[in-house]
Amino acid sequence: MPTLRAPLATLLVITLLGLGTASLPSEPHLTPAASYLPRLVVRGGAPAAALLAHTPSASPHDSYRSTGPGIRFADRFRAGSVTKTFVATVVLQLAGEGRLGLSDPVERFLPGLIRGHGNDGRRITLRALLSHTSGLYDYTDDPSARPLSATAAVRTATAHHPAGAPGVFAYSNTNYAVLGLVVRSVTGHPYATEIRRRLLGPLHLDGTSLPGARTALPAPHGRAYSRDPVDGALADVTALDPRTAGAAGELISTLADLNRFYAALLGGRLLPPAQLAALLDTSAAHGSYGLGIFPQRLSCGVTVWGHNGLIAGSYVRAAATRDGRHTLTYRINTDTLAEAGTLEPALLEAEFCPA
Structure with missing residues (x-):
């Protein structure tokens, strides 16, 4: 499972103590x-x-x-x-509607986007993106980059060699940046x-x-x-x-x-x-x-x-x-x-x- 290291702290990251409790007014029990x-x-x-x-x-x-x-x-x-669960749910709804398949390569929807330095969108499926088994470098691990769009995030990632072998779980925010672009390609909407x-x-x-x-x-x-x-x-x-x-x-x-x-x-x-x-x-x-x-x-x-x-x-x-x-x-x-x-x-x- 993802750890508390997580994914986005390097992008944007107390000793204040004081205890108190509050409850819903109608609550009959403590959880x-x-x-x-x-x-x-x-x-x-x-x-x-x-x-x-x-x-x-x-x-x-x-x-x-x-x-x-x-x-x-x-x-x-x-x-x-x-956010990733929400994005994945939309992608799976589109799969249920027959508008995409989980075995489809990224290249089908975003031709030419994932290329270079050993990255190849023709060999990465939507399932691999959803399950973090694509091998794509995590763009948030590049301390010099602060991409303000999904396309820029993917370009940051593909400027690096893959961080993991295809089919091996390696949590990467780049996967979901790509999925956001796939949703737009399929639906015409962000x-x-x-x-x-x-x-x-x-x-x-x-x-x-x-x-x-x-x-x-x-x-x-x-x-x-x-x-x-x-x-x-x-x-x-x-x-x-x-x-x-x-x-x-x-x-x-x-x-x-x-x-x-x-x-x-x-x-x-x-x-x-x-x-x-x-x-x-x-x-x-x-x-x-x-x-x-x-x-x-x-x-x-x-x-x-x-x-x-x-x-x-x-x-x-x-x-x-x-x-x-x-x-x-x-x-x-x-x-x-x-x-x-x-x-x-x-x-x-x-x-x-x-x-």
């Missing part, structure tokens, strides 16, 4: 993960953290908790690479337009947006912080240019919207059965990743599906059971989290494997 939330602040060093869980039961309910100042239930925040038409509108995800060149977060929102790696000073990075992230990570959303999206996706409301099966097929990536979504098997035998997202000032993780009935999204308002390798799994275990 099992609520007790773990303060650890993200105390041990993880995040300024603030929040989570929203939807649990199935005889009386299904949503449970919201926050820890630390300046973070609220309705806040919009940058969701980073969670990927953001297709996401709005196919996903945001039908699901009433009113807090979710794709900002394009807009640098400000829509209201309501809190602040986003990044730590200087040299002196440890905090910087407010709430405003940023999201164009470098593009189809790989520009999404803005809310806790409630992300839970609703993953519940609908895994519940079979967005994709036909064949495309839903393809979404969850991890064979291309040898179990590490499906198509825009990844599994995490927990100690109790439950596997949760979802994605994480890291961009300057924000980290988010969305996870849900295979049927979409039990969902959890948590976020912090920074891009750094100490002990991430233990804190996040513990939180997921608490929620989906309660004693």
